[in-house]
Amino acid sequence: MTTPVSERQSPETPVDELIPSVDEAPGSRPVAWPHRHLLDVDALTIDEIETVMRTADAMRQVLARPIPKVPALRGRSVTILFYEASTRTRVSFEVGAKNLSADVVNIAAATSSVAKGESLVDTVRTIEALGADILVIRHPVSGAPYLAASVFGGSVVNGGDGWHAHPTQALLDLYTMRQRLPRGSVAGRKVVILGDVLHSRVARSNVWALTAAGADVWLCGPPTLLRGFDAWARAGAGGRRFTVTSSVVDALRDADVVMALRIQKERMTGGLLPSLREYATRYGLTRERLSLARPDAIVMHPGPMNEGVEIAPAVATGAQSVIADQVANGVAIRMALLYLLAGART
Numbered sequence: 001m002t003t004p005v006s007e008r009q010s011p012e013t014p015v016d017e018l019i020p021s022v023d024e025a026p027g028s029r030p031v032a033w034p035h036r037h038l039l040d041v042d043a044l045t046i047d048e049i050e051t052v053m054r055t056a057d058a059m060r061q062v063l064a065r066p067i068p069k070v071p072a073l074r075g076r077s078v079t080i081l082f083y084e085a086s087t088r089t090r091v092s093f094e095v096g097a098k099n100l101s102a103d104v105v106n107i108a109a110a111t112s113s114v115a116k117g118e119s120l121v122d123t124v125r126t127i128e129a130l131g132a133d134i135l136v137i138r139h140p141v142s143g144a145p146y147l148a149a150s151v152f153g154g155s156v157v158n159g160g161d162g163w164h165a166h167p168t169q170a171l172l173d174l175y176t177m178r179q180r181l182p183r184g185s186v187a188g189r190k191v192v193i194l195g196d197v198l199h200s201r202v203a204r205s206n207v208w209a210l211t212a213a214g215a216d217v218w219l220c221g222p223p224t225l226l227r228g229f230d231a232w233a234r235a236g237a238g239g240r241r242f243t244v245t246s247s248v249v250d251a252l253r254d255a256d257v258v259m260a261l262r263i264q265k266e267r268m269t270g271g272l273l274p275s276l277r278e279y280a281t282r283y284g285l286t287r288e289r290l291s292l293a294r295p296d297a298i299v300m301h302p303g304p305m306n307e308g309v310e311i312a313p314a315v316a317t318g319a320q321s322v323i324a325d326q327v328a329n330g331v332a333i334r335m336a337l338l339y340l341l342a343g344a345r346t
């Protein structure tokens with residue numbers, strides 16, 4: 001029988017001994033981490049997602065130590081290149097990489113040579129010449145991390161690109177659901193993603209991750225903020241099904257998880273919403289609406305929040321909210337991904 005990670009840990013235990021090998025995991029086949037990059041979750045099999053979850057379990061054990069630092073990435077350099085604002089993703093990658101003893105370089109595009117007109121390709125080549133092994137990139141243009149990966153010699157991690165993908169957010173969301181739901185599984189659970197789905201890279205990556213894990217996924221919002229998702233749902237991409245609706249009542253009834261999404265005012269063009277007030281009135285996650293869900297439903301939000309618009313302050317900070325857990329789990333998930341990518345077979 002496999003010894004649980006928590007029972008094998010001692011303060012001196014190297015992190016790779018904390019992580020159960022795939023051989024030890026009941027029911028899974030042995031796999032080494034096969035991906036050089038993490039660009040979206042659609043590239044991951046369910047076994048690989050499971051490996052990320054179990055590696056994050058081990059990283060949480062590291063984070064529980066008095067000094068949460070291990071030598072796993074000593075001598076490796078992680079560069080964090082963000083062309084968009086961020087608090088959670090940028091800081092958790094930095095904290096996680098430092099916990100793994102990597103050398104960390106932070107570049108904000110606005111104060112780099114990007115402001116002088118340097119192209120993405122030249123910037124990535126420059127970062128490689130400066131010694132980066134892993135590049136974490138956020139960019140407002142969908143697909144930018146794929147371009148970066150095509151010219152970078154190390155590993156690229158997508159920290160969010162345009163409307164397209166936010167894979168590390170989806171993985172930390174799945175991790176948080178498994179942590180907080182009874183029996184630790186999302187299989188068969190009704191997970192509602194409510195809000196500005198149209199502009200949400202979080203929603204798109206969560207559709208991949210959650211349907212792979214067997215959740216009953218519902219996307220809900222005003223029709224203008226769901227454009228294109230009906231067609232995706234009907235196509236059943238990869239054999240996966242999810243429900244798209246503008247009925248908040250249908251979506252929230254008996255939900256196990258309700259994830260509110262930020263209204264992305266900065267991406268809102270063309271009169272998609274009459275007003276934020278009308279949105280809040282018709283779709284905001286209030287206590288009354290949350291009462292349609294199961295009494296033990298959990299409330300999530302990837303952040304940053306517009307409190308009083310997509311989520312009422314009392315719900316954001318209420319007993320059912322696991323929003324702070326999402327942020328904390330972001331460190332463990334990003335440590336797990338950096339660790340796996342650093343050992344990837346390429």
Ligand code: CP
Nearest residue numbers: 086087088089302303
């Ligand atoms: N959820 C998320 O990506 O938050 P930040 O923009 O603060 O990184």
